[in-house]
Amino acid sequence: MKSLFNTRNSLKSILFIVMILFGASQSNAQIKPSNSGYAPVNGTKVYxxxxxxxxxxxxxxxxxxxxxTNWGELIPELAKTRKVIAVELQGHGHTPYSDRKLSHATLAKDVVGVMDYLKVDSADVLGYSFGGAIAYEFAIQNPKRLSKLVIISSTYKSTGWLPEINNAFKNMKPELFENSPMKAAYDAVAPDKTKWIPFLKQMMASAGEPFDLGEANVAKITAPVLIIAGDNDGLDKIELAKTYQLLGGGKVADFGVMPKSQLAIVPGQGHVSLMMQTKTLLSYVDGFLK
Structure with missing residues (x-):
């Protein structure tokens, strides 16, 4: 009972922090997209x-x-030199709720569908948290469509998170999101606001299911990968180091060739606060992609 109480308090604390940080992100001057809309893919449409x-x-x-809410600070900077294609995944934001089973494989195929619709043969892909897991799946499924991969505070398997995070996933309830910034952001753009609770339940059911995209599959990713993590962002750093080794990292570069993949651990950062380190993230991302 005490463990559940602590978990619920931790989740509420996370939501409170996110509320503050989302406000800071959304107060930043925004630029308007040059193009936006819906791509018809896999029986649904993706914004x-x-x-x-x-x-x-x-x-x-x-x-x-x-x-x-995720990219408000970064898009204006990234768009100075890149064609930035931001996607809202199933049920998120403008993209409608769907009864389709929520899976990494399905969502990665949706991303491919958006690229096809926009006539983009290959691209660099950057994913944060949940989006990072989808980015890993995309890399595994579509090696010829990927140039470089950037993963921020994410993992390709559920055991890549510390036990406290997985316990929090299992104990999430829709009521924790009442009056949250996520609810406000959803209400502002969702095509059908009545789908909020079904969407939450679908996401929570997915988060509570163990997943593993496969060590062998990750090792086969040939594109250069940049992994960025906060030193206290909830990821198991031992597992993260193993992931970096799977991608060719962890070598003694002075005795040979520098690995094409990179690992950056940002000190003094948690899962949410890491995304607000705009200058730090840009320095790593820009340097890697260039």
């Missing part, structure tokens, strides 16, 4: 926004988030 010009960069947001 996208396009900013800037240059080599395509696909952005995949975190759970319960929208393009604006």
């Amino acid at each position: 996208y926004e396009v900013y800037g010009e240059g080599k395509p960069l696909v952005l995949l947001h975190g759970a319960f988030m929208t393009i604006g």
Whole structure:
């Protein structure tokens, strides 16, 4: 009982922090997309926004988030040199709720569908949290469609999170999101606001299911990968180091060739606060993609 109480309090604390940070993100001056709309894919339609010009960069947001709440600070900077394609995944933001089973494989195929619709043959892909897991799946499914991969505070398997995080996933309830910034963001753009609770239940059921995209599959990713994590963001850093090794990292570069993949651990950052380190993230992402 005490463990459940602590879990519920932790979740409420996370929501409170997110409320403050979302407010800071949304107060930032926004730029308007040059193109936006819905791509008909896999029996549903997926909302996208396009900013800037240059080599395509696909952005995949975190759970319960929208393009604006996740990427509001980064898009204006990234779009200065790139064609940024931001996607809202099934049930999120403008993209309607669907009864389709929520799976990493299905959502990764949706991303491919958006790229096909926009006539983008290949792109760099950047995913945060939930979106990072989808980005891993995309890389595994579509090696020829991927140039470079950036993963922020995410993992390709549920055991990549610390036990406290997985316990929190299992104990999430819709009422925890009442009067939250996620609810406000959803109400602002969702095509059918009555789907909020079904959407939450669908996402929570998915979060509570163990998943593993496969060590062997991750090891086969040939594109360069940049992993960015906060030192206290809920990821198991031992497992994260193993992931980096699967991607060719963890070498003694002075004795050989520098690995094409990179790992950055940002000090003094949690899962939510990491996304607000705009200058730090940009320095890593820009340097890696260039």
